[in-house]
Amino acid sequence: MATLKLEKTKGNSLKRLRTLLSGEGVFGILLAVPALLAVFILVFVPFINSLLLSFQRHDLARPQNDAFIGLGNYINLLADPRYIGSLKASAIFSLVSVAFELVLGIGIALVLNKAFIGQGFVRGLIILPWAMPAVVNAAMWKWIFNADYGALNALVTQLGIVQEYQIWLAHPVSAMALLILANVWKETAFTAILVLAALQGIPDVFYESARVDGASTWRQFLHITLPMIAPVIMVAGLLQIIWGFHHPFELAYIITGGGPYSTTELIPLRIYAQTFRSLRFGYGASIAYLTSLLLMIPAVFYIRYAYKRIVEF
Amino acid sequence: MSAWFRKLFLYLIVFVIVIWTIAPFLWLIISSFSYKIDLLSVPLQWIPRRITFENYQQLFSYKGSLNVNAALFTKSTMNSMIIAFATTLVAMFLGVLAAYALARVKFRGSNIYMGTMMGAQMIPPIAIVIPLYVILRNLDIYDTHLGLILVYLSFVLPLVIWLMRSYFATIPAELEEAARIDGCTRLQALVKIVLPLSGPGLVSVLIFAFIASWNEYLYAFIYTNVDAKTLPVLIGEFSTKLGLEYLKIAAAGVIASLPPIILALIFQKYLIKGLTAGAVKG
Numbered sequence: 001m002a003t004l005k006l007e008k009t010k011g012n013s014l015k016r017l018r019t020l021l022s023g024e025g026v027f028g029i030l031l032a033v034p035a036l037l038a039v040f041i042l043v044f045v046p047f048i049n050s051l052l053l054s055f056q057r058h059d060l061a062r063p064q065n066d067a068f069i070g071l072g073n074y075i076n077l078l079a080d081p082r083y084i085g086s087l088k089a090s091a092i093f094s095l096v097s098v099a100f101e102l103v104l105g106i107g108i109a110l111v112l113n114k115a116f117i118g119q120g121f122v123r124g125l126i127i128l129p130w131a132m133p134a135v136v137n138a139a140m141w142k143w144i145f146n147a148d149y150g151a152l153n154a155l156v157t158q159l160g161i162v163q164e165y166q167i168w169l170a171h172p173v174s175a176m177a178l179l180i181l182a183n184v185w186k187e188t189a190f191t192a193i194l195v196l197a198a199l200q201g202i203p204d205v206f207y208e209s210a211r212v213d214g215a216s217t218w219r220q221f222l223h224i225t226l227p228m229i230a231p232v233i234m235v236a237g238l239l240q241i242i243w244g245f246h247h248p249f250e251l252a253y254i255i256t257g258g259g260p261y262s263t264t265e266l267i268p269l270r271i272y273a274q275t276f277r278s279l280r281f282g283y284g285a286s287i288a289y290l291t292s293l294l295l296m297i298p299a300v301f302y303i304r305y306a307y308k309r310i311v312e313f
Numbered sequence: 314m315s316a317w318f319r320k321l322f323l324y325l326i327v328f329v330i331v332i333w334t335i336a337p338f339l340w341l342i343i344s345s346f347s348y349k350i351d352l353l354s355v356p357l358q359w360i361p362r363r364i365t366f367e368n369y370q371q372l373f374s375y376k377g378s379l380n381v382n383a384a385l386f387t388k389s390t391m392n393s394m395i396i397a398f399a400t401t402l403v404a405m406f407l408g409v410l411a412a413y414a415l416a417r418v419k420f421r422g423s424n425i426y427m428g429t430m431m432g433a434q435m436i437p438p439i440a441i442v443i444p445l446y447v448i449l450r451n452l453d454i455y456d457t458h459l460g461l462i463l464v465y466l467s468f469v470l471p472l473v474i475w476l477m478r479s480y481f482a483t484i485p486a487e488l489e490e491a492a493r494i495d496g497c498t499r500l501q502a503l504v505k506i507v508l509p510l511s512g513p514g515l516v517s518v519l520i521f522a523f524i525a526s527w528n529e530y531l532y533a534f535i536y537t538n539v540d541a542k543t544l545p546v547l548i549g550e551f552s553t554k555l556g557l558e559y560l561k562i563a564a565a566g567v568i569a570s571l572p573p574i575i576l577a578l579i580f581q582k583y584l585i586k587g588l589t590a591g592a593v594k595g
Contacts, residue, residue, distance in 0.1 A: 036411070043436055047440060053444070111327060132528075140566060142475045303435065
């Protein structure tokens with residue numbers, strides 16, 4: 001029985017190999033492998049390398065102390081107030097940003113879905129912040145937030161909101177708020193575009209029959225629009241949470257440099273400081289890993305969702 | 314009356330959305346064409362009474378400002394061009410072939426393949442920055458075009474594959490089957506039938522790839538020093554080190570934004586389709 005089974009699997013794998021090597025399969029593999037190899041070498045090998053690095057004490061400044069220390073870096077991290085602080089800062093930055101991006105993005109999409117003169121033009125315009133280089137976005141807002149000559153101070157004093165020019169970036173709360181503003185301005189475009197596309201996919205008959213039933217605009221939004229755009233909101237929200245942790249390096253580096261008192265030192269900045277300023281490669285890698293691990297939860301949700309989409313495609 | 318009021322309200326909100334979207338960038342443009350002395354006045358004049366091109370001239374001319382190294386600006390712009398074009402071309406070549414195979418040819422592990430590409434986009438760049446740095450150093454391609462092009466493939470390639478695959482899936486397979494019955498090989502069918510039909514898809518993916526490479530900051534910031542420094546890195550340096558040279562930063566920022574913004578505005582219809590299919594980070 002066992003041998004029979006063995007032979008059967010052997011036959012199966014032979015057959016499998018044959019289909020693999022038959023014209024179609026080989027052709028597919030030949031086309032697909034170079035790209036896969038490139039991504040593997042450029043992303044996954046370094047990612048695994050980083051994991052190994054995170055188990056080591058690897059300080060370029062003190063090479064004599066280099067050693068394998070297992071989970072040592074991770075244990076130190078959990079007791080490192082600056083790591084906890086930057087994790088908190090990143091969480092606030094990311095979650096508050098996403099909340100605003102979703103509300104504004106949905107609002108903008110709902111308005112742009114209505115008929116008005118110049119609709120095409122305005123729809124095109126909202127892609128502008130998305131297309132702009134992130135570093136220019138950062139430099140632009142830094143100039144706007146400038147304490148002495150910035151447009152923000154000019155605006156709020158001319159509107160009579162404050163009497164005197166303020167040093168906005170010197171105060172922890174306003175520094176974080178302005179960093180979020182700069183981020184929300186750029187990232188809202190993405191959510192708005194996604195939601196707008198979803199809105200355009202809702203058949204008009206849904207609204208027509210709701211109107212026949214006498215449903216108010218608000219009820220139509222709650223019972224038709226919202227459920228129809230919910231999947232898109234999920235995807236946009238999850239992605240933006242992940243991106244909010246992974247990508248705001250240049251934004252924070254240029255606008256606040258992590259200050260005041262490290263209150264806006266987001267995770268990418270913390271990793272950069274540990275790795276390339278303190279030259280603690282192992283410790284820096286462990287920060288990147290622990291944070292990625294924490295973000296696995298939204299990432300898994302996102303991947304599962306997007307995967308379902310390809311299968312359904 | 315109520316309908317009229319609603320209309321007015323709608324236009325009012327549209328106006329607010331337009332202002333919110335363009336005001337910061339418009340201010341950057343206004344600043345870049347202003348004299349410093351005009352912008353330093355309190356209360357601030359929102360619309361300057363005179364304009365100047367000196368902020369732009371100083372970026373390109375070798376005399377003028379002492380702080381901004383004009384030669385560096387021209388060189389960084391060239392570097393950005395070379396790196397973005399080369400990355401885009403290589404990624405398109407490898408990515409289109411892979412995407413075609415994934416969309417049409419049934420082979421084992423194609424689902425895992427797509428999962429891998431998606432996973433690659435979920436890995437934070439800063440987590441692979443250190444090993445890549447070591448690799449670039451060991452291969453002696455730190456601070457070179459080649460080094461940065463290779464690194465950029467790590468995020469542009471998954472993007473191209475992801476988007477092209479979903480585009481190819483929208484092209485009916487019957488057309489190729491007919492061509493293959495007439496004696497075309499798979500590769501010929503791809504080149505002669507599928508690619509000519511994929512014009513809009515190819516254009517939008519090409520632009521996504523170009524914008525992603527052109528705008529990238531972190532890798533360029535860490536992997537370049539002098540020779541291969543890109544425009545975003547130079548702008549970052551300007552705005553962290555230059556102190557009061559805001560107007561030159563504004564001019565440099567406007568120049569760096571022009572290629573992606575112009576491309577995005579021209580091809581917005583295609584891009585919006587791609588954005589919704591592939592969720593592309595700006």
